[in-house]
Amino acid sequence: MVESIAERLSSLPAMATGGRVARLSDHFEAERIGALLVTSATNIRYLTGFTGSAGIALVTPSDFVLVTDGRYATQAPRQIAESGCGARVEISSTDQRAIIAGIIAAGSISTIGLEADHVTWSAQQKFGSDWFPGLDLVATKGIIEKLRRSKDAGELARIEVAAMIADAALASLRSTLDDGPTELEFAGELDAAMRRLGATKPSFETIVASGPNSALPHARPSSRRIVEGDLVVIDFGAVVDGYCSDMTRTIAVGEIDDTSSRMIEVVAAAQAAGVAAVRPGIAAREVDATCRRIIDDAGWAAAFSHGTGHGVGLDIHEAPGVGSTSDATLAVGDVVTVEPGVYLPAHGGVRIEDTVVVTPEGCRPLTHSTKVSAP
Numbered sequence: 373m374v375e376s377i378a379e380r381l382s383s384l385p386a387m388a389t390g391g392r393v394a395r396l397s398d399h400f401e402a403e404r405i406g407a408l409l410v411t412s413a414t415n416i417r418y419l420t421g422f423t424g425s426a427g428i429a430l431v432t433p434s435d436f437v438l439v440t441d442g443r444y445a446t447q448a449p450r451q452i453a454e455s456g457c458g459a460r461v462e463i464s465s466t467d468q469r470a471i472i473a474g475i476i477a478a479g480s481i482s483t484i485g486l487e488a489d490h491v492t493w494s495a496q497q498k499f500g501s502d503w504f505p506g507l508d509l510v511a512t513k514g515i516i517e518k519l520r521r522s523k524d525a526g527e528l529a530r531i532e533v534a535a536m537i538a539d540a541a542l543a544s545l546r547s548t549l550d551d552g553p554t555e556l557e558f559a560g561e562l563d564a565a566m567r568r569l570g571a572t573k574p575s576f577e578t579i580v581a582s583g584p585n586s587a588l589p590h591a592r593p594s595s596r597r598i599v600e601g602d603l604v605v606i607d608f609g610a611v612v613d614g615y616c617s618d619m620t621r622t623i624a625v626g627e628i629d630d631t632s633s634r635m636i637e638v639v640a641a642a643q644a645a646g647v648a649a650v651r652p653g654i655a656a657r658e659v660d661a662t663c664r665r666i667i668d669d670a671g672w673a674a675a676f677s678h679g680t681g682h683g684v685g686l687d688i689h690e691a692p693g694v695g696s697t698s699d700a701t702l703a704v705g706d707v708v709t710v711e712p713g714v715y716l717p718a719h720g721g722v723r724i725e726d727t728v729v730v731t732p733e734g735c736r737p738l739t740h741s742t743k744v745s746a747p
């Protein structure tokens with residue numbers, strides 16, 4: 373697997389960055405905006421390929437510009453050219469307002485969309501009074517996030533190799549759970565293994581939760597030593613070229629009690645049913661309900677205390693949500709997780725999670741680590 377990971381990393385297919393801004397502009401009329409000011413770094417990356425942490429992108433019907441500061445004078449033009457997104461780059465540390473206001477004025481634009489989920493209160497006040505006085509500012513929600521749902525072949529290739537890296541890292545280390553590492557030690561080894569295999573970084577702070585800690589769905593790794601009889605919930609992922617993977621496995625160390633064994637059986641059945649339910653056209657909340665029914669039937673309704681899953685891409689948690697309140701309908705190209713769990717303070721917790729891509733026929737899992745619960 374390691375060789376194949378290296379091969380894939382060295383020949384990642386291009387992403388279809390060039391077509392994204394046109395798909396975005398198609399939404400302007402429905403959103404009643406004449407331009408969109410993009411301030412989320414992740415959304416800027418999606419539209420332009422620029423990976424810097426500071427910048428603003430402005431999309432108008434006739435212009436597409438990335439404005440960033442002098443720190444990125446070399447990086448920004450290079451990444452914009454490489455991505456083929458078609459944006460212009462303006463570098464300025466002091467006149468960003470004037471550059472953007474000039475483009476708005478030149479386009480006779482009177483209504484500007486802001487990304488409501490990514491603009492602070494103070495930034496909104498600044499845009500309203502200093503940057504765009506007299507113009508209408510519109511709070512838009514999730515326009516680019518919706519575009520990001522449907523992954524192109526290049527994006528899928530990145531998520532898939534990130535998942536392969538996580539699989540290989542866990543396979544290389546799972547037998548060491550018998551040696552009694554602390555949660556922090558095991559998490560550290562996992563992170564290091566992913567980096568050695570080619571990950572930029574972990575997708576999020578790796579969760580290794582053992583024994584009583586496993587009953588906390590989002591425990592942070594501690595100095596607790598893993599011992600015989602523990603359930604160990606390991607939830608982690610790798611990042612490749614900005615794209616995340618996400619997977620959870622629960623491993624039983626030595627002999628576990630009957631309730632813990634039953635928890636593993638039930639969660640595994642719920643998770644398999646959830647994955648089997650994923651197909652284009654299904655309501656995301658129905659995938660959640662499918663998992664929940666099996667756990668409810670086992671008498672543990674209250675012990676499944678979170679949603680079934682979420683979209684995965686440039687962000688570890690992105691659209692669509694896969695929970696009981698989700699209004700999303702799954703579509704080809706969505707990448708989502710299916711991760712039911714049961715948490716009982718007296719016994720511990722079990723969660724099993726795969727990341728899958730929705731295909732015309734149903735879905736294809738991208739995470740493949742064995743679900744056998746022994747180390």
Ligand code: ZN
Binds near residue numbers: 608
């Ligand atoms: Zn996870």
Ligand code: ZN
Binds near residue numbers: 682711
């Ligand atoms: Zn997840």
